Amino acid sequence: MKGRGQALAAIVFGLAIVVLAQRLTPVAGPPLYDGVVVEDPYRWLSPPSGFSGGAQGAKGVVPVDGAKSPDLAVGTQEQPPQVQIFAGAGYLVMPPGTTSLNVSIDPVQPTSQPTDGVIAGNVYRISLTNQNGATVGGQSSGGVTIVLRGPPSLPAATVERLSGGTWTKLQTDPAGTPHMFTAVVTDFGDYALVAPSGWVPASQGPAPPVAVGPAAPASTPAAASGNSAPGTSAASSGGSWLPIAGVVAALVLVVVGGVVWLVRPRPAVPRKSERQPRSAPPARVNRKRPPRRGP
């Protein structure tokens, strides 16, 4: 198979992988993970020195027509939004007689800290009620998701929900752009991104990040133990080199593998001098005209 046959096979096989990758991922990503993402600086509710404040909330009223819940897409005002809620049509569980939905997203101070990491960014209180103030939830089969954007330099994080004073992990997936993560939810309340212990956000200005994260209440035991906000941990920067080390290692593997493949032993091909000599070409016949004879 040469030329255009190879090309066609590559295109068809590649498209099949693209379709599978897009369909099997819980939240489909962009056409390809690439491009230029330009973000507003992360807006903190209680910005540490050198970081931006002014975290935004969002409110909205969505009319309901009939018993089926409508498509819902609400996000905060930052670009990209720091919080988004999505619900496909019919995926919300509404009390009977619901004629409209009130959605609100508010950044709030955390009332407790997670034990498995540090809060990366703000805690957001998400509320979804009907016109009477009755709680609206999501179906357990899925279809309702939230997307949280964290500060820059957040390679990995988990969406967690505060329930009964305890932070609970949710199944979290990357949302397709850097430091954005998504999770399927069935009810609403306080949500945050939780990064591995020791994580610190990258500095966005001349001032170093002395204290990071929404200010924890002083009375919180976790805060008193130093578990509330990431400190200036040197160990945290070591782990963040892992992705680039992996890429460099993979590049080296590709190159070394290619070189090994190129210099692999090959079946001997007889040299030109060792090949069977061709039969000698026929002797050229002298076709010169004989000299004219004289008269």
Place this chain on the structure above:
Amino acid sequence: MTARVVASHGPEVGRVGSAGLAAATCLGLGVAVAVRWHVFRTAALDGLSEGLVFGLALAAVAWLGGLRPGMPSTGALAAGLGVGTVLVVVSVSARWPQPPLVLGHAASFMPWVAVTTIVATSEELVLRGALWRWLAVAGGDVAALLATSVLFALIHVPIYGWHVVPLDFGVGLVFGGLRIWFRGPAAPAAAHVLADLATWWL
């Protein structure tokens, strides 16, 4: 944008020489990716400046790798735009019936378009331009196809994470197929630019 490599670097370098040049181009690509990732991680530049630095670094790597692009053919551009449209349609249809994710961009449209175009084109000039050329001389089109597809997936890992590998490997194969068909990076570059520009609305 035909893939013409300067005459002084022509096929006379041989298979081993071409493999060495491919390795050097890979190294340049790795350095550019590392610089971008460092800038991203430290938030040293805004997104547009970061993209511009990355795109220009890649263009320099392609140039140093011996690529001297010419004028692209209309057929290659049309095919590339068609395949790019297919990628966008696949992405949108995969989300249905979920409402679209709102990405949003904190940038003006035209500067973003310019930088996005530079980055996407430069990636193609390196991967399916200079690097492809040397890999194909060293090991054939299939070796070039597989190697550049793997690299295309890997260079996005530092910023987007390992979950991008299946999708971007598939996209790399598609772009590689266009590269084989049209014998140059113009068609994959057109598809790449279109798919990246679509993220403004997706």
